[in-house]
Amino acid sequence: MEEIKKKSMLSGIQPSGDLHLGNYLGAVKNWGARADEFDCYYFMADLHTLTVRQDPKLLRRRSLEQLAQYIACGIDPEKNVLFLQSHVHEHAELGWILNCYTMFGELSRMTQFKDKCAKNADNINGGLFTYPSLMAADILLYQTDLVPVGEDQRQHLELTRDIAQRFNGIYGDVFKVPDAYIGKVGARVMALQEPTKKMSKSDENQNNIITLMDDPKVIMNKMKRAMTDSDTEVRFAEEKPGISNLLSIYCAVTGKTIAEAEKEFAGVGYGTFKTAVGEAVVAELEPVQKRVKELEANKDYLDAIIKGGAEKASRLADRTLTKVQKKVGFPPRIR
Numbered sequence: 001m002e003e004i005k006k007k008s009m010l011s012g013i014q015p016s017g018d019l020h021l022g023n024y025l026g027a028v029k030n031w032g033a034r035a036d037e038f039d040c041y042y043f044m045a046d047l048h049t050l051t052v053r054q055d056p057k058l059l060r061r062r063s064l065e066q067l068a069q070y071i072a073c074g075i076d077p078e079k080n081v082l083f084l085q086s087h088v089h090e091h092a093e094l095g096w097i098l099n100c101y102t103m104f105g106e107l108s109r110m111t112q113f114k115d116k117c118a119k120n121a122d123n124i125n126g127g128l129f130t131y132p133s134l135m136a137a138d139i140l141l142y143q144t145d146l147v148p149v150g151e152d153q154r155q156h157l158e159l160t161r162d163i164a165q166r167f168n169g170i171y172g173d174v175f176k177v178p179d180a181y182i183g184k185v186g187a188r189v190m191a192l193q194e195p196t197k198k199m200s201k202s203d204e205n206q207n208n209i210i211t212l213m214d215d216p217k218v219i220m221n222k223m224k225r226a227m228t229d230s231d232t233e234v235r236f237a238e239e240k241p242g243i244s245n246l247l248s249i250y251c252a253v254t255g256k257t258i259a260e261a262e263k264e265f266a267g268v269g270y271g272t273f274k275t276a277v278g279e280a281v282v283a284e285l286e287p288v289q290k291r292v293k294e295l296e297a298n299k300d301y302l303d304a305i306i307k308g309g310a311e312k313a314s315r316l317a318d319r320t321l322t323k324v325q326k327k328v329g330f331p332p333r334i335r
Helices: 020-035 056-072 090-099 106-107 112-119 126-140 153-169 216-224 241-255 258-262 269-297 301-330
Strands: 007-013 038-044 080-085 146-148 177-179
Touching: 007 020, 007 126, 007 241, 020 038, 020 269, 038 056, 038 241, 056 080, 056 146, 056 269, 056 301, 080 241, 080 301, 090 153, 112 258, 126 269, 216 269, 241 258, 241 269, 269 301
Parallel strands: 007 038, 007 146, 038 080, 146 177
Antiparallel strands: none
């Protein structure tokens, strides 16, 4: 019987801050199980972080920590390809070529560019503007079938599809045109003290976020400070964003439904409720934190994962890049 080839999937997260509960419950927690169905590529998008000034030592540390956290969250490096974006030079090379097939008007319409310009008015650099071309290269290098995207990245994926179709229209069938992956929806985790906005690594208020490696005492204190309301009822409702956010978190880590959680905390004060949510989060993250510490203590193992992942990624990326270079007219490399 002929083996059915798996579809490929690619995801990346910038190591510009610590992975937080929103990353974990909304995405990373579900990634490990995908290997049974897809050929998965996961990368630390460290090239993308340079659009904002970084502390070099901190960036290096976070990139390696994030790799360990991916593995601790259940992404098996034997079943998935894990790598650092900066270790696969084909990303930058294809990114430049695709810049030349991306229209100025397309890039100027990207809403994320406008948003980031507003936040980084003193550093509106060229990389920030051409960021979507590099993102397109990330995806197209691996002939990716599916890309999990949130609403904030959907516009970038549409541009990637446009670039691929434009290039294919000129040179023939070079790139696979990727589709958005709509799979199991993870929990949408909001900022603890501002529950109308998403939890974000870049949040200046650290009480808004719980990182994967936060100490249990820190987690409990942040939960105690989480915004609630002047009501006394633990109920999921649009007009109760703080309580609704805590209910979503509680259900995501315990596996209970909203209705079950509401019943459990009926007649219970907010203080008791927030303590229960904090304890549930601590219990969920405890084995992840333990595994991260074990991995970080085994530098040889992590180095082997980094090296092996980059080699696997490069083999596939090189095939695509070589094809592209030939199509645009570059002389072949002498090997």
